[in-house]
Amino acid sequence: MSQVKENLIYSKEHEWVQVLDDDTVRIGISDFAQDQLGEIVFLELPEVDSEVEAHTSIGSVESVKAVSDLYCPVSGVVTKVNELLVDSPEVINDDPFGEGWMFEVKLSNLDELKELLSADQYKEFIEGE
Amino acid sequence: MIKQKEKALIFEMSRPGRAAYDLPDCDVPETKLEELIPSHLIRQTPAELPEVSELDLMRHYTELSNRNHGIDSGFYPLGSCTMKYNPKINEDVARYPGFAKIHPYQSEETVQGALEVLYNLQTELAEITGMDEVTLQPAAGAQGEWSALMMIRAYHESRGENRTKVIVPDSAHGTNPASAAVAGLDTITIPSDEHGLVDVEELKKAVGPDTAALMLTNPNTLGLFEEHIVEIAKVVHEAGGLLYYDGANANAILGITRPGDMGFDVVHLNLHKTFTGPHGGGGPGAGPVGVKKILAPFLPRPQVVKVGDHFKLNHDIPQSIGRVKAFFGNFGILLRAFVYIRSNGPDGLLKVSQDAVLNANYMMRKLQPYFDLPYDRVCKHEFVLSGRRQKKLGVRTLDIAKRLLDFGFHPPTIYFPLIVEECMMIEPTETESKETLDAFINTMIQIAKEAEESPEIVLEAPHDTVVSRLDEVSAARKPILRYTPNHEASANPSNKETVKA
């Protein structure tokens, strides 16, 4: 059974969102998502300063047998990406909620956070998958 | 177990000064290179190609061939790939100077023999598939699919219709949706029913005024004949769409039924499968496309035509989608397929499919007690088993495949189609003897028993191949796609010499 971390919010595309301060969030993929993908070999992340729109594909996560689009759950501007993942994408498998975070976004629409799932809702959601 | 040695790369065998070629000295008066080519366009560092003698070269490639399994090495029941025997006369004919040493831009009157081959092949493939016209240009099945979809698009556009949706069943080859995407069309996937066939009710829901085509393999990738094909064709045609036949599995139907008679409007064939162009380790292949009259105006240019006793190229196809492949497609492969068709004739081709289907059914029923058979009905030239019973014992289909290597068999296609758990797709073909089929059956039964009694034998397989299981994760994480000499070698001044004129 995959882990769902409390005090994070989730998207139906299996990203987690951590609110860092008033308008900045950190984003990664859930334990469930990394488990489904298998051993991750490559990651395509958005560039810093690029504008992102909620629910559009902004990169991809690649394992040996699958490529999955990476969807941004919120809109805004990318402020930081996790450079560690460029050379060590396996960190996502080992620690999806911690070291395996992917990028940070300065939000342009705070209301979008309300549309995301709570940890309990997400738990229910993946049980149905 | 004997530990096999690593095989050296050809670059590691290289020694400065050795050569495996011999050219006559240049017999024309020479001009200094610098006077002919501007200096900034002249190469300064030579390409590090290997330097070996002719014997070094032959030993290297002979050793590589010994580390490779082909149909001539042993049974190769790779589902949907039709790994049948490749007749040797095909290879001989393809090497005749009159076929191998001709240029595609020669004038028509100097290549009448080659054009005759192409014309007759077009005609005979049209008869075999029940189509009106055939283009031989596409280089492979995937290119045939794409060319056909481009024709379908052009057809709808010519009628002023905007149809952009291609329907495929969930058992389809992954290439079908990919081909649709590169033809600028969208894919709708419909689920199969519990018998592994197209769910006609789902199809009815999916078709509409935006339907461009339904792509179907028949028999499908489960090896099952779509017995409702007539109704399926009616549903698609009534919605204004066209029917596309993926000919990957044509080995089951030669002389028995034809896509054209089933209601298909367009078909591609994989000549390297059904018609024995060798697979070549992954190619070259050939993927001709046959069409009904309604699509003929959109065929790629040029077509080979016969005028009186002469064969000519017809470039005058005003609504043509254009050119999809240089020259005349993969002539050498087309030629081999033509030799095969002529060597078999109508009776031979019919027997090919009859034997292929009998072999597959025999094998399926022999293996049924030992593996799960997800679709229990008569199959065509191939069938699928599921390894879920073995999976419960901790042995996966991948392990079974690797264990087969220990017995000198190439494993079946595995994990495809995606709709069957732990799938094994087995295609014995018609060119294998009953003894070979029985040997494979017995081995599969033995592996099923091993999975129960001593799974570690299966899990640790293969045991005596030149390498054991390879680390695909590292290969994809930190790709090494070329040989790079070590640093000492690259610091060697001999690598810094310049090109000498």
Place this chain on the structure above:
Amino acid sequence: MNFRYLPMTEEDQKEMLQFLGISSVDELFADIPDEIKLNRRLQIPEALSEPEAVKYFSRLAKKNVNSDDYIYFLGAGIYDHYIPSTVNHVISRSEFYTAYTPYQPEISQGELQAIFEFQTMICELTGMDAANSSMYDGPTALAEAANLACGVTRKKKVVISKAVHPQSRAILQVNANGQGYDVVEVDIKNGLTDLEALDQAVDQDTAAVIVQYPNFLGSIEDLAAIEKIAHKHKGLFVVSSNPLSLGVLKPPGEFAADIVVGEAQPFGIPMQFGGPSCGYFAVRNKYMRKIPGRIVGQTTDEDGKRGFVLTLQAREQHIRREKATSNICSNQALNALAASVAMTALGKRGVQEVAIQNIQKAHYAKQAINQLEGYEVVFDAPTFNEFVIKAPKPVSEINSALLKRGIVGGYDLGRDYKELSQHILLAVTEARTKEEIDLLVQGLGEI
């Protein structure tokens, strides 16, 4: 008559039917509705026994003029070159030619290693970081490069020189129609891409600039100048190149090309009416994971031993399905093997020597024809093994006359370029001797 490829005896069939509990093979086809059964024999010619087939096909082959009996000065994308004897011996080993794509690496190390070596040789010649296992041919490889460029830049315009092979441009246009991008063609000036026109054509929306090196007219483009224009607006610089010429010419990789494609036919692959040949596709590291088709990578087995696998497969059509950017499944593995053997046979020195002989012999022919009355070498750009001459008569007339002298003449450029009617593209490879070139010159002079 025997069905020599079909081992099933009557006895075998009886046993198998009995096991299945049926009386006839027809019962296995009962699921095919009667209304769509053929119920007649296929109307194709009766089977030929092997000796009959040999006779029939020998007779057909003899109807074709071929390079064993005629002297070829025809090129335009497919060339008559020296093929080392070793090539045919290696590719005739059935462990190679009767295998399929190496899905099971443990029993396909031979093929995988050979392809890994091919990829390395292509990288060496082109000066690029990574190459794939081959493509259908040079022209389709070029179209795939354009598709890739549009994909990564998310731009919708490709600028291509008219000095690129006309068939490559034709195929590119069909690809562009499929994927929905525009192709802009740039004119030729003195046998080379018109740099001013190129500069005007390239803008913010340009995904790629594509040129050929040496170009279709045989001239060697100045890649240094073109690269500046190509990269001005962050488009990709794509070069289609004859790999044999790179024995002498500075490789496109040294001019910061992003993608290099081309046709490996000059290495060990017979002309065979134009196919199958062998396209190659090489990129900078940045685009490594975007390459279409199959790629072989090095790795290790459980004992730490070096081995090879198909890698970066997740981006391939069978996994990406409708999200794939290319639908290519196969490659031209056997022809890539032929090219590898030829490149190995020639080796580091041979590839230079052959390339230089092409230049020298073509230059000799060019000079000699230029002195003939009525003929003129029209462009002064540097050339590799092809050049353009203006003829005093229609090209078809000249070629018919040459054919009577045992010579297959050059390519009629009027077929593709209105302004070049009565212009011939002649190819002179290392396979031509001085005597043969002199025969051509004499022939042209006397027509």
